[in-house]
Amino acid sequence: MENSFSPYALRRIILEQSKRAGVGHIGSSLSVADIIVALYRDVLNIPSLQDQNRDRFVLSKGHAALALYAALFLRKIISKDELESFCGDGTAVGVHPEHVLRGVDFSTGSLGHGLSIGAGAALAARLQDSDRRVFVLISDAECNEGSLWEAVMFSAHHKLSNLIAIIDLNGQQALGYTKDICDLAPLEQKWKAFGWDVRIIDGHNVTEIVNTINVLNTNSASPHVLLAQTTFGKGVSYMESQLKWHYWPMSDDEFELALREIEETV
Amino acid sequence: MRGTFIKTLIDLASNDPRIMLLTGDLGYMAVEPFRDKFPHRFVNVGVAEQNLVGIATGLAESGFIPFVYSIGTFASLRPYEFIRNGPILHELPVRIVGVGGGFEYGLNGITHYALEDIGIMRVQPEIVVIAPADFEQTRNALLATWDLPGPIYYRIGKDDRSIVRGLDGRFDLGKPQHIRSGADALILTTGSISLEVVKAADLLEEDGISNEVVVVASFNPPPVNCLSSVLMEFPIAFTVEAHYISGGLGSLISEIIAENNINCQLVRCAVTSIPRGISGSQEFMNESYKISGAEIARRIVKELKS
Numbered sequence: 001m002e003n004s005f006s007p008y009a010l011r012r013i014i015l016e017q018s019k020r021a022g023v024g025h026i027g028s029s030l031s032v033a034d035i036i037v038a039l040y041r042d043v044l045n046i047p048s049l050q051d052q053n054r055d056r057f058v059l060s061k062g063h064a065a066l067a068l069y070a071a072l073f074l075r076k077i078i079s080k081d082e083l084e085s086f087c088g089d090g091t092a093v094g095v096h097p098e099h100v101l102r103g104v105d106f107s108t109g110s111l112g113h114g115l116s117i118g119a120g121a122a123l124a125a126r127l128q129d130s131d132r133r134v135f136v137l138i139s140d141a142e143c144n145e146g147s148l149w150e151a152v153m154f155s156a157h158h159k160l161s162n163l164i165a166i167i168d169l170n171g172q173q174a175l176g177y178t179k180d181i182c183d184l185a186p187l188e189q190k191w192k193a194f195g196w197d198v199r200i201i202d203g204h205n206v207t208e209i210v211n212t213i214n215v216l217n218t219n220s221a222s223p224h225v226l227l228a229q230t231t232f233g234k235g236v237s238y239m240e241s242q243l244k245w246h247y248w249p250m251s252d253d254e255f256e257l258a259l260r261e262i263e264e265t266v
Numbered sequence: 267m268r269g270t271f272i273k274t275l276i277d278l279a280s281n282d283p284r285i286m287l288l289t290g291d292l293g294y295m296a297v298e299p300f301r302d303k304f305p306h307r308f309v310n311v312g313v314a315e316q317n318l319v320g321i322a323t324g325l326a327e328s329g330f331i332p333f334v335y336s337i338g339t340f341a342s343l344r345p346y347e348f349i350r351n352g353p354i355l356h357e358l359p360v361r362i363v364g365v366g367g368g369f370e371y372g373l374n375g376i377t378h379y380a381l382e383d384i385g386i387m388r389v390q391p392e393i394v395v396i397a398p399a400d401f402e403q404t405r406n407a408l409l410a411t412w413d414l415p416g417p418i419y420y421r422i423g424k425d426d427r428s429i430v431r432g433l434d435g436r437f438d439l440g441k442p443q444h445i446r447s448g449a450d451a452l453i454l455t456t457g458s459i460s461l462e463v464v465k466a467a468d469l470l471e472e473d474g475i476s477n478e479v480v481v482v483a484s485f486n487p488p489p490v491n492c493l494s495s496v497l498m499e500f501p502i503a504f505t506v507e508a509h510y511i512s513g514g515l516g517s518l519i520s521e522i523i524a525e526n527n528i529n530c531q532l533v534r535c536a537v538t539s540i541p542r543g544i545s546g547s548q549e550f551m552n553e554s555y556k557i558s559g560a561e562i563a564r565r566i567v568k569e570l571k572s
Contacts, residue, residue: 052329099356106327107355110347116317117352120324127306128328147348150317157312 005041005074007034007206011235011262013070013083019255021087023095027233027245029067031170031203032137035228036064038209039135040071049077049103053132056105056121060114061139061168062096068104069093077103112145114138115165119155122163122223133218136165141173143184149194155223156195163223164216165196168203170232174246188227196225203228235262267458268296268365269426270401274408275333276300279307285412286325289335290318293365297335319345322360323352331359331413337371338364338380338421346386353417354393360417362387367397367421367457368508368537369551376541379551380421384456385513387419388485394439395485397421399460400428402435403443403483410437423458430460433481440487444496448476451566452500452530454493456482456515459508462552465559466506470566477566482515493519494526502531502569506562508552511536533569535562 014029039057046054059068066086073083078093078101085091092101096109105121108114118136125132142148155163169187171178178184191198197220201212209228216224233239236258250258272287276299279285286307287300301308311318315336322332334341341364342349353360364383371378387395394414398404404422411418432445442454446467455463460481467477480496482489497503497519505516516534523530537555544554552558556565 056327106323107351110351112316113320113348113351116320116348117324117327119317120321120326121328122324123309123321124325124328124330127330134324147314147316147320150312150314151320154311154314154317154321 005037007037008262008266009074010037010067010070012259013073014066015250015255015258015262017066017069017083017086019250020084022249023087024245024247024249025063025066025095026250027239027242028061028064028139030234030236030239031230031232032061032064032067032168033234034204034206035137035166035168035209036067036071038206038213040075042206042210043213044135045132053130055132056118056134058106058114058118058134058136059097059108060136061111061142062108065095065097068097072103111139111142112147115148115151116154118163118165119151119160122155122160123158125162126160131162131218133162133164136163138165138167140167140169140171140178140184143167143187144182152191152194152196159221160223161220162218164213165223165225167225167227168230169227170230172232172241172243172246176243191225195222197222198225198227200227200229203230204234235265237261267398267401267404267423267426270404271363271408271420271422272296272300274405276303278412279304282331284329284331286330286332287335288318288322288332290315290340292336292340315340315344316348319348319352319360319362323348323356323358326353326358326360327356331361333361333363335363335365337378338367338383339378342380342383342386342419349393349417350390354390357392357416359413359415361412362417362419364419364421366424368459369548369555370424370458372546372548372551375545379541381510381537382513383419383421384485384509384515385517388513388518392416393486394418396483397457397485398437398483399433399457399481400430400435401426402429403433403437406435406437407483410439421457425458428461430481431464432479433460437483440484440489442489442492443481443483444478445481446477446479448478450475450477451570452478452480452496452503453506453566454480454482454503454515454519455506457508459506459552459557462557462559462562463506466562466566469559469563473567475567475570482518485518488518490522493522494528497523497528497530500530502533504533504535504566504569506535506557508557509536511538533565535565
């Protein structure tokens with residue numbers, strides 16, 4: 001069960017590795033866990049890492065890299081040793097993802113950067129007459145960044161329908177709830193007004209995520225954005241919607257409890 | 267230089283389909299010939315320099331060679347982090363073309379004066395930094411570097427007519443160019459202001475002072491060995507640049523002198539204060555900030571006498 005590519009397996013790796021390394025960003029990684037499973041197990045077309053026509057993925061919210069590493073491991077792109085070097089000294093498997101690691105297309109960590117890279121990659125695919133797609137996973141608070149909206153406007157103007165943004169709408173950011181810091185609402189109307197095809201989905205329902213992506217028309221007149229409604233820290237009751245789990249590591253008791261809780265979901 | 271740059275780029279693009287030109291809505295009367303010839307390889311992203319560089323990064327990862335065009339300040343300062351975390355970090359062949367260094371946008375004022383672009387670019391490892399002195403050197407610099415594997419910053423002037431005497435358009439990546447021989451002092455310069463340095467050298471020669479003049483067009487990789495050799499031959503050297511006094515050519519030469527234990531006094535002629543509330547023609551600004559031919563000559567005479 002542990003090595004099958006499931007939301008449970010991914011969450012278990014997130015918990016084990018963050019516990020082992022004693023680092024945070026657990027809540028953010030759990031928030032995107034189901035989206036990452038959907039993408040890396042069922043959606044992304046990667047015949048080989050050298051294939052120029054493979055789908056591209058940009059983890060614009062780079063601080064959720066542990067979820068990505070777990071997926072790369074479950075997809076057998078990185079080894080167990082590499083996974084277990086997470087946050088070790090001298091590792092390429094750090095808190096934020098770096099492209100020098102096999103399977104990572106772009107280094108990220110500075111918010112507001114990923115969508116414009118993704119738009120460039122999508123434009124390149126069209127110029128090269130390739131049907132590859134570009135997926136960009138964005139945090140909701142990342143929508144505070146002006147540079148994100150530059151890319152939003154560009155992508156709509158150029159009708160980059162091979163570009164699929166997914167927003168992890170967990171409602172939290174480093175110091176508080178997004179609605180209290182710089183309210184994003186109404187986010188759906190904002191993206192629509194900017195010319196995007198907007199879908200609202202349950203970001204924890206893998207089947208729904210996959211089915212939604214599968215019916216997107218990547219030869220249409222607009223880029224696509226999935227507003228994925230998620231719960232920060234999903235799967236671990238004491239982490240859910242709790243701000244401290246942006247940065248906090250788990251105690252031994254908390255770790256055991258977290259493992260038990262995610263096992264109950266299987 | 268920008269006209270020559272675009273013209274040369276069109277020649278290159280005719281033979282290489284990877285070349286693209288992206289602009290942040292600047293380059294009126296400069297970029298149009300490329301746009302007209304290669305409409306699918308020209309993108310005006312609008313007034314959005316961060317996105318401009320982000321798009322170029324995504325294009326480059328897919329095999330394109332995107333040239334990103336804007337005024338020097340907007341090409342370098344606004345998207346600086348995107349350049350750092352994009353093409354530099356990913357080792358991608360994005361070319362940042364910053365037009366009009368120093369006071370070339372004279373009437374437009376401080377927001378349009380690129381006075382630190384070389385400094386901020388040169389501190390980043392692995393980005394090639396090039397500031398040609400005239401249009402002929404611009405052409406040769408582009409021909410010598412356009413297909414390098416990593417990123418490049420070009421500081422390009424607006425003047426497509428003037429020629430820096432003695433340079434003959436020569437360009438060698440990682441090497442400076444000697445354009446004049448002399449015995450009394452060494453002048454090192456870079457970019458369009460080289461024209462003023464030639465004027466200064468002419469004026470000094472009338473007064474019986476002969477100068478060795480060296481053009482440094484290639485900052486990264488820094489031409490350390492060639493510059494140390496020439497610095498060892500002179501008791502005093504002057505750097506002249508249309509740039510703030512920190513970070514650019516004067517700083518590079520200071521580093522070389524200090525690290526190679528060279529016994530050479532250095533005088534840096536550069537912009538030493540913020541041009542706040544002061545704008546005017548390029549000539550006026552160069553004169554005001556003491557980097558015009560006459561002011562450079564005056565400074566050299568003064569320092570040689572002291």
